[in-house]
Amino acid sequence: MSAYQDLMVFQRETEALSQVAGRLGWDQETMMPRDSAPQRGEEMAAMETVLHARRTDPQVADWLAKAETSSEVEVAQLRHIRRSFERASKVPAKLASEIARVTSQAQGKWAEAREADDFKAFAPVLKEVVSLKREEGAALSAGGDVYDAMLDDYEAGATAAELSSMFDALRPRLVALRAAVLDAPAPAALSGKFDEGAQMKLSRQIAKTFGYDMAKGRVDKAVHPFSSGSGLDVRITTRTSETDPFNCLYSTIHEVGHAAYEQGINPDYLLTPLGQGVSMGVHESQSRIYENQIGRGCAFTGWLYGQMRDAFGDFGIADEDAFYATVNRVQNGYIRTEADEVQYNLHVLLRFDLERAIIARDIEVDDLEAAWNERFKADFGFAVDKASNGVLQDVHWSVGLFGYFPTYSLGNVYAGCLNEAMRAAVPDVDSALARGDTSDATRWLRDNVQQHGGLYTPQEVIEKACEFAPSEAPLLTYLEDKFGGIYGL
Template sequence: MNAFDDLMRHARDTAALGQVAGRLGWDQETMMPRGAAGQRSDEMAAMEGVLHARRTDPRIGDWLAAIDGETLDDAGRAQLREIRRSFERANKVPARLAAEIARVTSQAQGQWAEARAADDFAAFAPILREVLALRREEGAALSDGGDVYDALLDDYEPGAKAAELEAMFGALRPRLVALREAILDKPAPKGLEGTFDEGAQMKLTRQIAKVFGYDMSRGRVDKAVHPFSSGSGNDVRITTRTAPEDPFNCLYSTIHEVGHACYEQNIDQAYLLTPLGQGVSMGVHESQSRIYENQLGRSRAFTGWLFGQMRDAFGDIGVADEEAFYAAVNRVHNGFIRTESDEVQYNLHVLLRFDLERALISRALEVEDLEAAWNDRFAADFGFPVTRPSQGVLQDVHWSVGLFGYFPTYTLGNVYAGCLHAALRDAVPELDAQLARGELAQATGWLRDTVQQHGGLCTPRDLIARACGAEPSEKPLLEYLEAKFGALYGL
């Protein structure tokens, strides 16, 4: 057992250093002075060099060879599975390449933010070419002659294949398009009216974060251009954003990120700073953020409670009663921004990105043609044109930081959330009555017990199948959307 103990000590120290590197990223997005960008990219590259050396340490191979997995419990065998997977993948990527990716993506993140603010894709394109070239090189190294995109996808959803996701997404697309078209033929419900103080938004959003179970003694809420969650275990931080005319942007971004954060906070403390001490995949992670945000946070029952909180915080908000507020929260409307999209159209935004990034990785599309390809696809899918890059190709941070293969996990997470919601309603018959009182403890407790506490113990599909009692399928999500919006819009 000495080899296992030595391996786990090494893994814990590596995980701790990874958390430090993550904190550098959080600081870059929230508080770092603009003039520090160049130095920060060097710092990130140096940290990645240290981490890569630890992940490829030859002693890991010796320890793995010396350990008899049959002497371990389920958690121990899962630790070995994850360490072996990380070791094998890390050894396929040269240290030079890992450090260069960290350095360039740190620079690209700042350049993307400036280009987005200036609506200037041409200013961002040169460094995006660098990022894309590096990630293509990494994918080729990881794929061993196989599909390069699948190799990148495996970073975010272990075991998933693009062809399988394409089939699932292909089943989603026609019914989503048909539902969208039927809804947009109906009169749109009234939205909120007025200006909503940004300080009051932040006060309310922190209160709601606590209602959903976010432990503020182990986290904090800050503002960033693009909301995100960072960290794991006992230091899990989230960001949100505010707009004076749109408080939903702040509130629902927060609920979404709280779903991510609660997943990390609720993992069994026995797994802290080990390979099992983080979410098992981005698809499962997204299932938590989306079920918190949508099936719970946008439900008729919860919005009835939230209506009262909004009135207390802002006074007259331009809608008369709980039912009108529910309709406003769930209003289906044309828009450019994925993170602000309604439930019906959200996945259409993701599928656009999935197809474009696969084309970029395969070299069927190059960066100089990306903006035009985005605009053409958006017009075809949504029926109106993109008028500026910040509404289109520059709206997401993901490609600037090299997250090719990440986007499909958003829709996969919605599919998982649909399955979990159906199982949750069976498990908690009084769910609506609880939500109407602003009581989330039993709902979030069920998610904690069935999904979150297990961290990386199970593979992603096995985890969802065990929680739901059936293999993941797009059908529960489609049935939920068609029932909910069919009733809202009288279809």
């Protein structure tokens, strides 16, 4: 075989092993016995040792040097493999293994501390995670910006400076919109209790409505909803609250957006570098457009209102219009994943600034809870009441995902652009959504974004789909129009 063919055979095995490692993580969050965490940490470390050795194998460099390409796909495959090889080669194998071991164990300790509202109990292991990630970032940056090196794991080519400029443009109009909305009369809130079994049943129905292939996936419960896997095995989780069914239903739609991306990738790319989402920003664009522009839109909520009444009976909301307003109700709250569209990005920007400060050593772990509480009070105008509503609410730092948070807001920006382009291309999309038929919308996203997997760079994917360069303008216009209408601004 040619050097390219040999490399792809080797890479396919690496990708398969990576999927096995991901399945261990899924199991840890959904089914693993609580006291199994120490052993699982060792298992994850062993898998990372094997994967790191493959990613840095000198034979990969030799194949890359000799490989000849004859198509756009082959060029893209080599781009990803070369990038992975160069990045992995900068990180010592022992460090990569230790990060896998510590973050696996830290995840369980975070969950316990969150349940107990005790940040001090979590701080020691978080210090270990931060120390290891700083070391990894320093190795990856090779004298450059450490945080940018971390960010590159999730959004290749992006820099903190570029994202800060975009976020600085978002903040003033978001703050002004929030102030105007909170000064206006609020729509009715849901009240009462909603059977959690019925929530899960409806969430699975909605997952299928959005095109999630349950023959190649499943829906389970976890402390923090997530999507895992790619290709023929893509799993999602959600969570339930007896008093808040929207938490379950919209967490499900959000994670289905991620899962649909993975399931929608060209099957020819299975178990290759192109066979997964190209970046977390593009990934988040899919989850956010599914959840918000489609799932919280007036057309779809009209259909959902009927499904809610079938599942729960009369729950106190008079009609479809009132339900649309309730779904999009803006209110003060602590939790990012439960935040309305107006305030969601403000939650992300808080985390973005704090984690940059942690990596830069401007603040240390022992000071993190106080720094969080101070920033939250300044940004949202009220105090954090407990750690699970503050610094302990997200799993990301426990598993070492520094550089991940800004991709949430970048994904919102991308979603705003894609929504504008989709509605221009499919002008009658709301007619189908009002019947609970998402196929026109999801087909456009699959054809223009999802099927490409890693074929293009993140920005290229969005530009090709939208036929314009991504910016924050479409998102801000969408939010101001939508909430201006709901709140009579």
